[in-house]
Amino acid sequence: MDIVPKRYLEEHQRDRRKMMHFRLQQVGMGVLLLVLLWMPQQANGYVLGLALQAMIAVVGAIGLNFVVGFSGQVSIGQAAYMAIGAYSTAVLMGKFGLPFLVALPLAGVITAGASALVGWPTLRLRGFYLAMATFAVHFVVIMVISRWDFVGAQTGVAVDRPSFASGDVSFYYLTFAIMALLVHMAFNIEHSFVGRAWGAIRDRDLAAAAAGISLARFKLWANVWSGFYVGIAGGLSAAFLSYITPENFPFFLTIQYLGMLLVGGLGTTLGGIFGALFITLVPEAVRFLPALFGAGDAISPTLLADGQMILFGVIIVGTLLYAPKGLFGLWEDIKLYFRTWPFSY
Amino acid sequence: MDSESLTTLMQTVVNGLAVGAVYAALGMAVAVIYRGTRVVNFAQADIAMVLTFVFWFVMGRGLPWYAALASSLVAAVLVGLLIERLILRKLVGEPLFTVVMATIGLSTILQGLAGILWGHDTYRLPEIFSGSFKVSGVSLLKTHLFSIVVASAMLAVLAVFLSRSRTGLAMRATSSDQDTAQLMGIRINRISALIWIIASLISVGAGLALGYSQFLSLAMGGFILKIFPAIILGGLDSLGGVFIGGLAIGLCVSFAGTYMGGLFGGASSEMVSYLLTFLILMVKPYGLFGARQIERV
């Protein structure tokens, strides 16, 4: 049974070898980069905090995409893997005294290992049953960290930011660099043989097997990469929050990430980026809506909170009904419009 | 075994059946939809919650219980129909992941709406039966008996309906092969709506069982996560299997709580059911009673 819509991806993967074709795109990317690098100098703590959360979400979403979008396996263990990454970073720095830049990739490796460990016995499962197996993982992981005194059990662990990047602004640059590197890697993977193999597995796994692609190997490989990315996202979020407890990884976190992929467009790195930005930033925008309409204090915060929940659900359902390719699909449509102008419609 | 241990054992069994009945009731609603449409409805518990709130609201106005029950049932039909028409109908043919995410989105919407309409507090359903039975040292809250009776009754009614009536037959035909069913003159659209309506009606029973054995609040929506072990155990597309699965998990949780308390440092009862699920999936990927689908890696 197929899990992921596949129509637009077939074209996408075949001809987009280079990231940017036109001069316009290159200039646009340059401008965007400049803006993103200049912004933290001017922004206040709130915006910085949001930006950091968004960047972390991007890394996590891309990671999830490897498993769900690219290779078509269902996974609802996202929160658990982020927890593993976060706690690994915290413990490696706290108990073993490793510097942040060593602990973080190591945490990624640990999470990758955990992901593979789960991926291996579940290779045979499909659809709902696979989802349940990954959900069981979530549950077990949260239980373990809640009880294991080595990682602080319920009390949690404090996490220090690296000494050279302890301020918000410097941490932003560090995170930006890490994110940029990982995004670049993801683009490359997407367009490599591995990425295409994953696409084949997702679309018609029997045919892929018949064509000589070892399903087991590539599925596991997807799990490994996914674990690595999500683990790093977890580590970054631990440093951002500077204190982690089991409460930081509720099941709703997994749902948010799945929502990011859905809204952004499954199966492409860019889609994952769009989705992460959207889901992180738009609900926050709701905080400012009453002020925008001059209602200010009239709307009770409880109403606002319920409203945010409804909005999240509406975004998900709305995207599914009216924009099934997600933001990525819209993006492609926009580009197509401009490219074929004045013949576009 | 001495008499006190025997009593404890019996009590544990009774407790387990009571909890299991609630799992079974909600599980059956999920199974009905899955059987007919292959969709796992994550919003089922939220639907049950909303319908129970309707019941509570009507009773709060001083009306008798049968009026409240009737209102819930009517609301169930409306809700089922609305969801099927507005959302599911448009998503026909979309991949499974998409539809499931839609139900998750629906779940969030229902949570928000319920919060606005009825608030975030915890409420007690009005006392229709209070007190408990006591038989040779083993006690059972009347509300727990209610759960068991309701779940069993719903299973019985469903079984008869599906096997004997024409509509039931049409539903089974649709779920096994949609194209052929259409060729035989069965109106698929009607069947689809009917499936959702039936699931909502079952949810009324499940919601009342849950509300009476615990309390009514927004948190009821989260119950959907707890019945997954039961559904897996029984296999998603077997109603009887889910019923048994629900009872089994209930017993499991109860026994783990009574006899394995110290093992995982508390909260072991729920962990056990998830571990068990994971293990069973390794051996029987489609649950104990689920239909085997031939696929290999």
Added chain:
Amino acid sequence: MKGKMKLGLAALGITLGLAMQQTATAQTPGISSDNKVLIGVVGPLSGPVAYAGRAELESMNMYFDYVNKELGGVNGRQLKLVPEDDSYDPGKTVAAVRKLVTVDKVMAIAPIVGTAPILAVREYLNNQKVVAFNGKAADPFIGNWPYLFGLGTPYEIQAAVGLEFIANDLGAKKNGDSVYAVVPDDAFGNATLKGLEPAAKMQGIKLTVEKVPRNADQYGSVVTNIKRSGAKYVISGSPRASTAALMREAEAQGLDVTFMSPNGATTEAAIFDLAGKRYANHYYGAHSVSQWEDESDPLIKWARDRFRAAGKTEVLKEKNFFYVWGLIVAKTVVEGVKRAGPDITREKLADALRNMEKYDLGGGVAPVTYKGQSLLITGTTARISKGTLADGVVSLKPVTPQRSAQVTISLGK
């Protein structure tokens, strides 16, 4: 196509617009452009513990209205509350706190509810040098947090006082009765245990502990376990609905015990609205702050009278500790603002609070002293109230004065 494109562009626009969002006006931190002192509030206004956040906000609003309208504000300025919801989700707490500090530029945040939320933001608040209130597990205060203030006795101490009451006042020590503690499996439950276990050891009382998941489905097995242990006293450290469910199950299985709630957050007469009246006369609760229904407390009576005058009778019927919590936080913060003087800044407010010594709120809680404390938590005492059923209504009546715990609890790790 066009419709979808517009939607996409709009979404992109919102995203970028938010990214570019800058503060509206430059202003002294803490004072708004219309010369009001801004006090932020972060709490659960939605989600399972929404009753906590909403109740405290209601009280704070009432008190601030009183100060603004009848006392003419503080040092010539009006006060304004800026509430934000975090649904008890530490991720949201981070966003809410950052917004309050950098966008709204509040003077202080009073309070931030919950242990996990405050842990996520205390470092940030410390760096930004913004005063914040929190209560009452001791953990978040351990370490050097000069801007973090607690109000009311830590849960650990309250639990210990409760156990000592059972041991000595109820005669458990003398009769050799044992105690069964049912606590939620989280930091809150752990704080309770940190008080119960040493106290039980010191008193020589046998204590059995069972941790339950926060939203457990069934308490049948718990009650069976209690029966097997033969305990005469059950301490339930879970919030209202869970304790009520436990009581209901206990009633069904014919359990004959006395219940106790080990701290102010769980001691509520409201439990019996859900649980039924079976244990109403066999219930004790430990708390350091006065109960909302306790009109013998002058501050509480004053607050309730004001709600009465405003016609808010539903508030009076509720038995929700968080009304009191909001009231005392509001009063303490306002006092701090007053002492900081007319040219108030964030730092001056912090100083004023740190120098507070024996500030008597006129009820509600024991006089507040922050001066000279190594951890900025006031309060080392708790008192016990007993449940009483009269005319079908359950209420709580204090049966002891405020007393300290006999056992010493090391609040450090």
